[in-house]
Amino acid sequence: MKFGFFSADFGDQGLIDDEAELTHDEKGAWKFCGLSKSQRMFAFGACFVSGALLSILSTLVLLVGNIVAFAILYSCGNVISLFSLTFIIGIPKQVKTMFAPVRFWATVVYIVLLALTLAMSIWLRNFALSIVLVIIQFSALVWYSASYIPYGREIIRRFFGSCITSI
Template sequence: MSLPFNVQQAQSRFGLDDPMGDDPGLFHLSRTERLMAFCGCFFVGLALSILGTALVFSGRLTAFAICYSMGNVVSLLGMCFLVGFKKHLKMATAPVRLTAFIVYIVLLVMTFVAAFAIDVAVLCIIFAILQYCALAWYSASYIPYGRKLIKTTCGAFAKSI
């Protein structure tokens, strides 16, 4: 599938890759099907995270940890449909993202530990918030100047306090 308006020419001039490429990926899906799978994962993940957040107010800590964390994971896996599972894992373990990816995975596990093993609601909520921050930091690495934007925004917020 060719891209309109000489985007392909501009991509090669600036060294940009088409993230969806022509590689059908693991499930041999078309571009449209991969985009629909990504959107489906994103919205299912968002719904699970919102449901998990609602469950924390009802006092169901384990259900919160499962829904919230699985929502984040499903949303993150949606990106695999865009770029392919192998390429996404390779990009996630690139030096620029590796620390953020590991921190995210550790916080995901710690959210479950706090909910199941320790059974401390406050600790579980703290890990879930930190998990969200780690996912945002990891995701920002895919956006040009995304991390710089987060640093600038947080710095301006801290100065205003």
């Protein structure tokens, strides 16, 4: 398994588990909340949609010109959407898959950019810098998410490679 930001290994996709394949610890990941499998799916959907709506709402706040509120809403929306997966696979497996060798650097870069976006937007209140950091943060999130899709990163590499060679 390759260990790096540009790894294309698909050994750990972090997909939804079959109930029969789960260990006792993994089955109990959300059992303390008393959630059934269908309730977890609804919670996943609600959490993901809430995060997406917060990210969209942040764009409307940006049109008003409040860069601090924009950065906070956008980053919180991304974190909530990312957290939504824990309802499907559980917190321990979510953390394990986030920091698996295939996506370790993508996770680290994304988390650092998330924190940097918030810090720079709140302390410096620099509109241009905040927008650049949000674009880079979004790109890191796309790269991270592509690691869960078989050949997702390869598709992105080939797309941008063909765009660059056609210029």
